[in-house]
Amino acid sequence: GHHVYSIDPAGGVMADDYTVTGSGLTVAYGTLEREYEEDMTNEEAKRVAASAINAAVERDTGSGNGVYLAEVTEEGVDIAGHEDFEELL
Incomplete structure (x- = not known):
């Protein structure tokens, strides 16, 4: 299964279903709290x-x-950059 951890500036570690950092985190958390579901496919999670x-x-x-x-x-890590969100949504 998947594992997600956040590490705060003091070194505290917390496991969760998802995590967000940065200045837009409150807006991002609102979207995640509304749309995240357990057992999502990778494609659903990326969207x-x-x-x-x-x-x-x-x-x-x-x-x-x-x-x-x-x-x-299991095959590795794939990192893809996207300038336009429309192709992901």
């Missing part, structure tokens, strides 16, 4: 992640544009 980042970019001036998604599988 939800992109949706959360897109929401932050649209509402937070400190968030950048575009997105890099890293997919970790």
